[in-house]
Amino acid sequence: MQFMLLFSRQGKLRLQKWYVPLSDKEKKKITRELVQTVLARKPKMCSFLEWRDLKIVYKRYASLYFCCAIEDQDNELITLEIIHRYVELLDKYFGSVCELDIIFNFEKAYFILDEFLLGGEVQETSKKNVLKAIEQADLLQENQNEDWGGLSDDIL
Amino acid sequence: MRALPRPARMVLPSLKLPELIQEIRGAKTQAQEREVIQKECAHIRAAFREGDAPQRHRQLAKLLYVHMLGYPAHFGQMECLKLIASPRFTDKRVGYLGAMLLLDERQDAHLLITNSIKNDLSQGTQPVQGLALCTLSTMGSAEMCRDLANEVERLLLRPSPYIRKKAVLAAVHMIRKVPELSDIFLPPCTQLLRERHHGILIGTITLITELCERSPAALPHFRQVVPQLVQILRILVMSGYSAEHSVAGISDPFLQVKILRLLRILGRNHEESSEAMNDMLAQVATNTDTSRNAGNAVLYETVLTIVDIPSASGLRVLAVNILGRFLLNSDKNIRYVALTSLLQLVQSDHSAVQRHRPTVVECLKDPDASLSRRALELSLALVNSSNIRSMTQELQGFLESCPADLRADCASGILLAAERFAPTKRWHIDTIMQVLTTAGAHVRDDAVANLTQLIGGAEELHAYSVCQLYNALAADISQQPLVQVAAWCIGEYGDLLLSGSCEEAEPLQVQEEEVLTLLEKVLQSHLSLPATRGYALTALMKLSTRIQGDNNRIRQIVSIYGSCLDIELQQRAVEYNALFRKYDHMRPAILEKMPLVEHGGPQDDEAGEGKEEPWNPNRESQSPTKTPTANLLDLLDLLNGASGDAQPPPALDLTPGGSLLHLLDLPSTTPSLAPIPGLKVFDREGLQINLSFVRPPEIPALLLITATASNTSKSDVTHFVCQAAVPKSFQLQLQIPSGDTVPAQGGPPITQVLRVLNPNKAPLRMRLKLTYNHFGQSVQEIFEVKDFPPDTWQ
Numbered sequence: 001m002q003f004m005l006l007f008s009r010q011g012k013l014r015l016q017k018w019y020v021p022l023s024d025k026e027k028k029k030i031t032r033e034l035v036q037t038v039l040a041r042k043p044k045m046c047s048f049l050e051w052r053d054l055k056i057v058y059k060r061y062a063s064l065y066f067c068c069a070i071e072d073q074d075n076e077l078i079t080l081e082i083i084h085r086y087v088e089l090l091d092k093y094f095g096s097v098c099e100l101d102i103i104f105n106f107e108k109a110y111f112i113l114d115e116f117l118l119g120g121e122v123q124e125t126s127k128k129n130v131l132k133a134i135e136q137a138d139l140l141q142e143n144q145n146e147d148w149g150g151l152s153d154d155i156l
Numbered sequence: 157m158r159a160l161p162r163p164a165r166m167v168l169p170s171l172k173l174p175e176l177i178q179e180i181r182g183a184k185t186q187a188q189e190r191e192v193i194q195k196e197c198a199h200i201r202a203a204f205r206e207g208d209a210p211q212r213h214r215q216l217a218k219l220l221y222v223h224m225l226g227y228p229a230h231f232g233q234m235e236c237l238k239l240i241a242s243p244r245f246t247d248k249r250v251g252y253l254g255a256m257l258l259l260d261e262r263q264d265a266h267l268l269i270t271n272s273i274k275n276d277l278s279q280g281t282q283p284v285q286g287l288a289l290c291t292l293s294t295m296g297s298a299e300m301c302r303d304l305a306n307e308v309e310r311l312l313l314r315p316s317p318y319i320r321k322k323a324v325l326a327a328v329h330m331i332r333k334v335p336e337l338s339d340i341f342l343p344p345c346t347q348l349l350r351e352r353h354h355g356i357l358i359g360t361i362t363l364i365t366e367l368c369e370r371s372p373a374a375l376p377h378f379r380q381v382v383p384q385l386v387q388i389l390r391i392l393v394m395s396g397y398s399a400e401h402s403v404a405g406i407s408d409p410f411l412q413v414k415i416l417r418l419l420r421i422l423g424r425n426h427e428e429s430s431e432a433m434n435d436m437l438a439q440v441a442t443n444t445d446t447s448r449n450a451g452n453a454v455l456y457e458t459v460l461t462i463v464d465i466p467s468a469s470g471l472r473v474l475a476v477n478i479l480g481r482f483l484l485n486s487d488k489n490i491r492y493v494a495l496t497s498l499l500q501l502v503q504s505d506h507s508a509v510q511r512h513r514p515t516v517v518e519c520l521k522d523p524d525a526s527l528s529r530r531a532l533e534l535s536l537a538l539v540n541s542s543n544i545r546s547m548t549q550e551l552q553g554f555l556e557s558c559p560a561d562l563r564a565d566c567a568s569g570i571l572l573a574a575e576r577f578a579p580t581k582r583w584h585i586d587t588i589m590q591v592l593t594t595a596g597a598h599v600r601d602d603a604v605a606n607l608t609q610l611i612g613g614a615e616e617l618h619a620y621s622v623c624q625l626y627n628a629l630a631a632d633i634s635q636q637p638l639v640q641v642a643a644w645c646i647g648e649y650g651d652l653l654l655s656g657s658c659e660e661a662e663p664l665q666v667q668e669e670e671v672l673t674l675l676e677k678v679l680q681s682h683l684s685l686p687a688t689r690g691y692a693l694t695a696l697m698k699l700s701t702r703i704q705g706d707n708n709r710i711r712q713i714v715s716i717y718g719s720c721l722d723i724e725l726q727q728r729a730v731e732y733n734a735l736f737r738k739y740d741h742m743r744p745a746i747l748e749k750m751p752l753v754e755h756g757g758p759q760d761d762e763a764g765e766g767k768e769e770p771w772n773p774n775r776e777s778q779s780p781t782k783t784p785t786a787n788l789l790d791l792l793d794l795l796n797g798a799s800g801d802a803q804p805p806p807a808l809d810l811t812p813g814g815s816l817l818h819l820l821d822l823p824s825t826t827p828s829l830a831p832i833p834g835l836k837v838f839d840r841e842g843l844q845i846n847l848s849f850v851r852p853p854e855i856p857a858l859l860l861i862t863a864t865a866s867n868t869s870k871s872d873v874t875h876f877v878c879q880a881a882v883p884k885s886f887q888l889q890l891q892i893p894s895g896d897t898v899p900a901q902g903g904p905p906i907t908q909v910l911r912v913l914n915p916n917k918a919p920l921r922m923r924l925k926l927t928y929n930h931f932g933q934s935v936q937e938i939f940e941v942k943d944f945p946p947d948t949w950q
Contacts, residue, residue: 013224019294021260028226045524046488075460076493077453078413081403085410104177106224107217110253115286119293119329121362123321124355125410126400133318137283140245 001079001120002054002069003030004113006102009063011035014102015109019120038067048076059083063099086116089130111137170199173218180225193222204235213239213250220250220257233258233265240272245283248276252287261297270300277307282318285311289322293329301330305337312344317353324348324359328366338367342374349384354401354411357388361414368421379422382429386436389415393440404448416440416457423465430465437462441474452482452490456497463501473508476501480512488524495519495530502537513538517547520554528554529562536569544577548587555594563598567591571603581614585621589638593628596635602894602904607641612648612750622649626666630674634683640691643678646671647695648749650702668703672696676713686722693717693725697732701747711736832947838937842869843898843930845878847941849948857915859948866905867898869930876906876928883921887913920949 006015013031022030037051038058049056051069057079058067066083070076087097089112094101102109115130117123124130171179176196183189196218203215216235223229236258239251259266269291276288289311292304308330311323327341341363348360364381367374392407392415401408419437423430440458445451455478462475479501482494498516502509516538519531532554539547548570555566570591578584588607592599611621625642633639646653656665678684678692697714700707714736717729735743838845843865850860867873876896882888893908914920922944926937 013226016224016257017294021262021295021297023260023262044488046492046526048489048492049526073417075413075417075453075457077449077456077489078410080489081409081450081453085403103181104174106221107250107253110256111249114290118290118322118325118359121325121328122358122410122414123325125358125408126354128400129355133283133286137245137249137286140281140283141249 001074001082001117002071004069004117005031005034005065005067006109007031007035007065007067008099009039009065011039014064014099015106015113017110017113017117034067034069035065038065047080057083061087064102082117082122085127086113089116089127092127092131093134108134170203170215171196171218173214173221176218177221180222189225193225193227197222197227201231204231209238209242212242213247216250216254220254223257229258233263237265237268237272240269240276245281248284248287252291255291256294260295261300266295266297267299270303273300274304274307277304277311282316285319286322289319289326293322293326296326296329296333298333301333301337305330305334305340309340309344312341312348317351317356320348320351321353321355321359324356324363328359328363331363331366331370335370338371338374342367342377345378346381349381354408358411358414361385361411361418365414365418365421368418375422375426379426379429382419382422382432385415385419385422386433389419389436389440393436393443403450405445406448406450406454409450409454412440412454413457416454416461420461420464423461425466427466430467433461433465434468434471437467438471438474441471441478446481449487449489452485452487456482456490456493459497463497463505472505476505476508476512480515483512483515483519488522488527491519491522492524492527492530495527495534499530499534499537502534509534510538510540513543513547517550520550520558525559525562528558529565532558532562532566532569536573539573539577541577541579544573544579545583548574552587552590552594555591563595564600567595567599571599571606575606581610582617582620585610585614585617586624589624589628592635592638592641593632596637599637604637604640607637608644611641611645618645618649619652621645622653626653626671626674629678633674633678633681636683636685636688639678639684639688643675643688643691643695646675647691647698650695650699654703668705669709671699671703672709675699679713679717686724689722689725690728693728693732697735698747700736701744707736833945835941835944837924837941838926838939840935840937841930842871842900843867843873843928845924845926849945851947857913857917859912859914859920861910861912861948863908863910864905865898865907866902867900868902870900871931872900872903873898874929875934876926878908879925880910881923881925882912883918885914885916885918886920888922914949917949920944 002018002020004015004017005013007013013035016027016031018027034051034056037049038056041049041058047057047059049058053072054069055072055074055076056067056069057076058065059080060066066087068079068083070079090097090102090109093108093112094105112130112134115124115133124133176192179192180189183192200215200219203211208215212235216232216239219229219232219235223232232254236251236254239247240255242248242251255266255269259269273288273292276284280288289308292300292308296304308323308326311319312327314320314323327337330337331341345360345364345367348356349364351357351360364378368378389412392412395407397405398407401411403409406412416437419433423433437458440454441462444455444458446455459475459478462471467475476498479494479498482490483498485491485494495516498509498512513535516531516534520528520535522528522531532551535547535551551566551570551573555563555570558566571588574584574587578587585607588603588610592603592607611617614621622645625638625645628638629642629646650671653666653671654668675692675696679689679696684692693714696710700710711733714729714732717725718733720726720729735746739746832849832851834846834848836844836846844867846864846866848862848864850862852858852860863878865873865876865878874897876893876898878890878893880888880890889911891909891911893906895904895906898904898906912920912922922941924937924939924941926935928935
C-alpha cells in the first residue's frame, strides 16, 4: 500500500498515512486531486478506479471516506477487507465509532492503524491481538510513572 | 506596586487539544479558522522555546492536528526528537507519531532520530520497541536502514511474537530501501516460516515475496518451501471456524491471499513447483465460499495464480469459468476485477473466454463507466468471423447510448472489426454507414477514405450505395464524414442514382433538381466543414456530365463560388469555371468515372483528400497507390506536394488555367505497364518500410514512389515522420502522409507518396530520414537507399 487517506464528505482530511516518501507539497497535491476525484464518484459506481499509475480502492462508511492507493499487483478485493478490518477495529475501540471520534482522537486512530499495518503491509490478522496491544499501550500511558518497568514478554 | 497590564494577546491562555479542535470547528470562515490556528501556533512556539518538558507532548499533539488541516508545522520537528529521546512512554508515543508525520528522508533532521531508535530497539520495553520499529518502517531512509539493520536482525529471533512480527515487516521496508540488505534477511526466513503465529507468518511471507521479486537468485532457494506453503494453506482451508482469524467464514483471508501470491511467483515458469501446488489451487478454487467479499478475494487471487503458472489446461479453464461466474455477481466490484482479468487473458485463453461472451456483452449496459469501458474492450477483443454479425449489432446498440468518452473507441472498434471480418461487401458498407450515422463526429479521419475506397471497389454495389447514401444525406446533413462520402458517391454515380436502377433497395425515384438542391444545401449549410463543401462542389461538377438536363444551374453555382472567401473553394470554382468556358469539350473526359482500383487488402489505410495519382483516364489501374477521392484540385496541383523533402520544389506556374493546360497537353496513350518490383528499405523491431513504384508512361521523367510503413511488433509506432532527399539532378516532392501512427500487431500502415522527377535518367539514389517513437523510445534513423530497380530510372 502506498498511502491511506480518510476524509469527510466535505473533503476535510481526517487521517493521512503515507508509506512512500513524498514532499509536503506533493502530498497536498495528491490529496487534493484524489479527494476531488473520489467525491465526484456517484454512489452506484464500483469501489475501484485507476488514477495516475495507481489503483485506488475506496469505501464510504457513514460520513467518512476510506481511500487506499495500492500497486498494480495488489489484490483490490482484499484491500476492501483491509479497510473493513480497520473500521471494525476502530469500532471496537471507540464503541460504535463515528467521525467525531476520529476527529477528537486522531492520535488513537493512528496508533490503532499502526498496530494493524506496518510499512504498508498487514502485520496482524487477529482483531484480538491488535486491540490487546492498544489496550496495553494505553495502560502504560496512564500509569505514567517510571516505577513501572518493562512489561513481561508474554502479554502480547 | 501594581503589575503592568499584560498585552491583550498574552491574556488568552493556551488551549487544550479538545478545546482547540472545538474552536476550529466552530470557526465560520476560513479566515476565522486561520486566526484561531495562528494564535494557537504562537502559543505552541512559545511553549517550545520555553522548553516545558511535561507539556511538550500536548503541544506537539495540537501541532499535529493543525498540520493535518494543512498548516505549516516544521517548527515542531525538533520537538519530535526531544520527545522520542524522553524516557516517558507518553512522550515517545506522540514523538514517534510526529516523526512519521513531520519528518521524512528529505529533511536533514530525520537522521537525528536514528540514535534514539537504536537505543529504543535494543533497550526499550516491547511497546517502545514497537514504536521504534513502526517509525523505521514508515519513514526510514536508506541510511537509517543501513545503520539499524543489525538491530532489526537481532529482533527477528527474540521470543516475543509482538516484536518479531514487526521486525519482519521492518526488514521488508529495509530491503525496499537498501536491496543489498537482502543478504542479511534471507537466512532467517526458513525458520520464521515454521511459526504458528499468524502475524509472524504473514510478515514472513511478505518478506519472502519481496526477496523473490527483487532477486531472481532467491527464487531457487525459496522454491524449496513450496510444499511448506501448500501445507500452511491446506491447514487454513481445512480448519474450521476460528473466532480470532475467520472473516465471513474464511480462515484468515489476508494470509491466504499472501500465500497464493507467493505461490504464483514461485510457480511462474517452473513446472515442478507448479505441479506441487496444482491440487491445492484446485481445492481452493472449488471449495471457497463465494457469498461474501472475503471468499471472493481469495478466489480472485487463486485465479490470478492459476493463469500465471504452467497449470493443467483443465485448471485454466476452471479459472476462466470462475471469472465468468464473477461477471454474473451482483457486486460490481467483483464484476470489475473479472473484466480486468478476462481482458488480460483474452489472447492466451481465447476460446475459454469466448464462452462468456454473452455475459460480457451484457456488461456493456452497466451504468458504471469504468465497467462498461472494460466490457467494450473485452467485447471488441472477442469479435471473430463467426460472431461478427451479432456482435456488431450489440456494439452498434451500445454506440447509440454509450457515454461520450467511449464513443470514439467504440466507433473505431466497430470499423476495425468490420474491416477484418466483414462477411459481405454490402454488409460492410451498411455497417460503416450506420456507424457514420450514429457517431459521425467521433470516427477517425480515414473512415471517409475507407468507405469511398470500399464503395469504389465494389462495382456491383455502386447503385445500392449511392441510393442508401442519398437517403441518408437527405435525412441529415450534419454528420460530416457521412456527408462527404455521400457527396462523393452522388457525384461519382449520380447517373445510377437518377436512373433508379438499384434492385437491392426499394426503387427510388429521384429528380435531377432534387439532387442538385441537396448538394447545394450542403454547400451552403453552416454545418458543413470546408472540406465537405469541397466535396459537394466537386460532386456538382461531376454531375454536369451525368445529368440529362442542362447545366445552367450548376454553372451558376460554380461561378458564384468563384468569389467565395474560402481559398480552396474559390480556386476549385475558378478552375471548374474554366472547364465550362474554355475547355468544355474536354469536360466529359476529365469528369469521367474513377477507374476501379485494385484493393490492396484490409490493412491499407489512407488519409482522405491529400492523396493523388497521376491522372490518365485511359490508363489501366495497376498502380498500387489508391486514390479513392478524385479531387480535381489536387490532381491539377500536381507539383504542389507537402513539404518534408530536402530539395526545394522548382518554381511552378500556378495560374489555374495554366496548370490545367499543362496536364491536358500530355498525349494520351494506351499503356502496357509491367509492374516494377517493390523494395524493402527498412526493417527494425517489427517496423518495416516498403517502397512500391509506378512510372506513368506519359511522363517518362516521373516516378511515383509509395512508401508504406507497417508494424508487426507489440508496441505502437507514433509520431512517425519520413523525410527524403535526392541528388541535385532530381526533383522531389513528398505528399502528406496518411497519418503518423502505425498501431501494433499489424495495424493499418502509413502510406506516403513521393514524386521524383528524373529528366536526365540518372541512376536513382535517395536518402531517407525517419523519426518516430517505438517501445517508449524516440528513434531517429538516416540511411541511403541505393539499389533501386533499374526500371525506376532508366
